[in-house]
Amino acid sequence: xxxxxxxxxxxxxxxxxxSSTGATAASGxxxxxxxxxxxxxxxxxxxxxxAAAETQSAAGQGNLADTMIAASKASLDTQVTTDVLNKALxxxxxxxxxxx
Numbered sequence: 001x002x003x004x005x006x007x008x009x010x011x012x013x014x015x016x017x018x019s020s021t022g023a024t025a026a027s028g029x030x031x032x033x034x035x036x037x038x039x040x041x042x043x044x045x046x047x048x049x050x051a052a053a054e055t056q057s058a059a060g061q062g063n064l065a066d067t068m069i070a071a072s073k074a075s076l077d078t079q080v081t082t083d084v085l086n087k088a089l090x091x092x093x094x095x096x097x098x099x100x
């Protein structure tokens with residue numbers, strides 16, 4: 001009995017390209033604020049999915065493995081978001097502490 005091939009990993013969405021001035025095109029609606037907003041919305045969506053899966057699992061419906069995966073994904077997304085926020089804040093503080 002042959003082993004089934006591993007399914008392909010879906011590609012990650014690409015970041016918007018920057019123009020020659022270093023800013024994104026304002027007419028397309030893509031910019032740092034929209035990128036940040038989309039990241040926060042994705043985090044909220046992952047947390048909502050995990051909460052819904054936990055509710056279904058507690059009610060005896062759904063798959064426990066899927067619930068654990070959703071909870072782990074939401075936890076990892078939260079940790080990464082917190083670490084990126086802390087690093088950005090530390091960078092901002094370091095820049096503001098520079099004397100000119």
